[in-house]
Amino acid sequence: MKKLHLLAGIIAIGLASPATAHISPPGNPKPERLKADVEKLVSFGTRHTLSSATDPKRGIGAARKWAQGEFEKIAKACNGCLRTELLERNMSGPRIPNGVNIVDVLAIKPGKMGWDHVIIIAGHIDSRVSDVMDFTKDAPGANDDGSGSALVIEAARIMAQQPQTEATIVFALLSGEEQGLMGGRLLAETAKERGWKVSAMLNNDIVGGTVGTDGRKVDNVVRVFSEGIRASEDLAGQMARRNSGGEDDGPSRALMRYADKVAATAYPDVTLDVFGVRRPDRFARGGDHLPSLELGFPAIRYTVGVENYNQQHQDLRTENGIEYGDTVDKMDFGYLAKVTALNVLTATALAEAPPAPTSATLGGAVTSDTTVKWDAAPGAQRYRVYQRPADAQDWTFVRDVYGTETVLDGLIVDDHFVGVSSVNAKGAESTITFAGLPPRR
Secondary structure, rough: OOOOOOHHHHHHHHHHHHHOEEEEEEEOOOOOHHHHHHHHHOOOOOOOOOOOOOOOOOOOHHHHHHHHHHHOOOOOOOOOOEEEEEEEEEEOOEEEEEEEEEEEEEEEOOOOOOOHHHHEEEEEOOOOOOOOOOOOOOOOOOHHHHHHHHHHHHHHHHHOOOOOOEEEEEEEEOOOOOOHHHHHHHHHHHHHHHHOOOOEEEOOOOOOOOOOOOEEOOOOEEEEOOOOOOOOHHHHHHHHHHHHHOOOOOOOHHHHHHHHHHHHHHHHOOOOEEEEEEEOOOOOOOOOOOHHOOOOEEEEEEEEOOOOHHHHHOOOOOEEEEEOOHHHHHHHHHHHEEEHHHHHHHHHHHHHHOOOOOEEEEEOOOOOEEEEEEEOOOOEEEEEEEEEEEOOOEEEEEEEEOOEEEEEEEEOOHEEEEEEEEEEEOOOOOOEEEEEEEEOO
């Protein structure tokens, strides 16, 4: 792998991409530190959600306690710039028939806007073997999802050294993913109950491998999954999006495009490319970002470019010369460092920018001009208006506007799509909000 020069990547971003200009230089994620963290997680034997919560050496309780300790070390090193919190709730479901205490481990870096602008970087700390109910066998969970957990901790180390941003950053290690997305639901519901305005949830699940089941190697691609039609929209909202042609432009899809733009400018030599998958998650499968989508929060999932299914949800064994099991030796920590860097860059860019406008609407039926209106966003100095032909996917910048309305002269609304982003005084830019018809009530 080429050595990553993130500072140079950020300089390139500042020159080439207004969406990610002016973000603070992070440090380099360290492959050796990521490996050490994954090895430590594996050393707890199993991190199954139903395993011991009290054993000091084995089980999910010991893993969570260690992770909380790592967050506390980071907080101490940055003179208290982070605070840790445990979210706890007794939850039950088909895979937890008798109920269990689900615990999410959080590290929170407060932003200037408090809870009015929140960025979440998440991974799940629990693991499993072939039988999802078996909590006694060793379940290393190195890639699924020791990789995402190590990424979250490393991102916290790096971003703790940055100046305070506009957004509050939440680093989240979630429990109960394998038992039904329990930790993701606990986090999303807590955010809703507390009134957090979540601008982005970046979920990292299986982000540390580069060799697929069929032997192919993909070390320069990370898949990013995003929803189109929003799970949180009622029928009226879905129909308005359909009638506006905005099926490909919900907040989650805008977040995926934002991450793609960051990757393209941070890695101009294509050492890591975002492959944007236009579905909420892998086919017939799910992850901890889905509860956030159900509650209306923009969320995406990062996953390796190619998966090895022999190393997911498997008992440790060898059959017919094939090794099964999710172990450290099957991982690529140089690749994991690149995905970590992309998370840090994307989260930093979003955190230094204001939130996107919550909504934008179009007018201009049966005229040759298009009127665009949008909601004011806190912290925005101005707004950036984009357009694209109705048969294109890429936005074209139109103009900066210092109010919340503009007229695009000579733009026939039938043939174009329009979007609006927020820009602050430093030039940091949000994701793009699609402008469409308001829902009919």
